[in-house]
Amino acid sequence: MQGRVDRAAGREKVYQLWDALSSYPTARTDQALHHLLDTVSTWIGADNAQWIGAIRPAHLRISEDYLLGWRMAAQRLLHPPTPAQLALFAEIRRQSREGPVDAGMTTHATVARAGTFRVHRLHDGVRNGFVDFAAFRQTSHYRLFYEKLGVRDRLWIAFPLNEDAESYILFDRTQSPRFTQAEAALAASALRGLRWFHLRLFLDRGLLVGDKALTPMQRRVVHGLLTGKEEKAVAAELGQSPATTHKHVEAVYRALGVNSRAALMALWLAGR
Template identity: 40%
Template sequence: MISDPSAKIHELWDELADLPLAETRLSIELLFSRISEWVGADDAFWIGIARVQSEPHAANDVLHGWRLRTAERWITRPEYNAEFIRKVLAHMERDPGMGVRKVISEAGRFRSYRQRDGFIDFKAFRQTPQYEMYFKKGGITDRIWCVSPVNRDAESLFCFDRIRRRSHFTLEHERLVAQVLRGIKWFHRQLLLNHGLLVGKTPLSPTHRRLLPQLLSSKSEKEIADALGLSRATTHKYVTDIFRSFNVSSRAGLMTLWMGGT
């Protein structure tokens, strides 16, 4: 643990705020690595969650009308490509474990948990297929969950894992994670926007996500096309698609959205 957490947290918030809007991956890697260093986590990931059904239609839904739409991992491996992540999220939606069910059931408020703090029956969880598939095979010995609502239909979920360790996260570790993440609602908002959520319930395609950060820079469409190896016509089509997805008509409108405007 760090000796003066408030000072370090404020420094981290300033670093995140100073990064260009286009540097989404750099921003989330900074957040992953700094928090992981402070709490002794070996891996981390983020999931963007969107509400697709409201009451009464969500009453009998396995995830109460919510869906796990997109994800980012800290430690990237070749097998953790976009298709792999999509399949994992789809499987978790069809057959969510006890932890996922509990986290989603309490949507609408900022919340944090430790996997072994009693928020689920961990002994019962160890008998489930989800424990075998995701925890035992992956060597996960403990997890901190932290979820920040951004609006009534979108939430930002962070998880920090210990891998093959005897020691578990403490209450102080959980509180530190919560303190960091609760103070940057603007960051959760931009993270969801960068994945095509918040204003819509369907995430952007990988191609559109590659182009989106370029639109938040000062590059012209020609420069963006050259940077991505696309024709100008194809680039313009993708730009138009992105504007339509975010219900804006220009890059100025897109920038306003990112800066918290309407």
């Protein structure tokens, strides 16, 4: 009986989360994402979380690419990066200018199953379709991205949107114990029914139709246009001249492959 009560309470929490997310307007998509990450992290005892928007650009030759063509196009962390993380990101950028950076066994295992909804824990092991943790622990990637940053356990939840776009949400723990199967199942149940929200995250950044994310200013312009404001009103809200805003509007239309506000609205509605 207690198990049924717990499951019912878990479902009710998930429904309440979905309802809360649906109440956020388009212009507050980042705040909605923060609420999602924060809420689920609290449920499962995660110390940090992040969302990653991954795409497979058309120009990459999948059969010859070290990540089967997949690239991270957008990222959002629940908590601001620590000094150690900032130093690591700077090092990665430096290395990427010299050539491909080792993505690690976990990333390779994750993208290898692209196209399916999947849930992995760092210690799941080969039997459960993931990596040999003992072998992974000996790699430089593990020492740099996990040991150095104090990540003791990680939970991956991957949501495919189409054959060239996937939404990833990662939860980290810096202390013991590890994530349990029940915690992973609860997080997965919360994210599995949110296809509309995963699409919204991509649309908000222009990633369903382009290989490059919109700039922060372009996103603000899109938010203004979607509310029905005239360009002059959007410009006033952004504190810039109408001419400058018009240039941003034209850049947005080019990036999204549309030529009018009506087409922009249609793209957004079709994505939802």
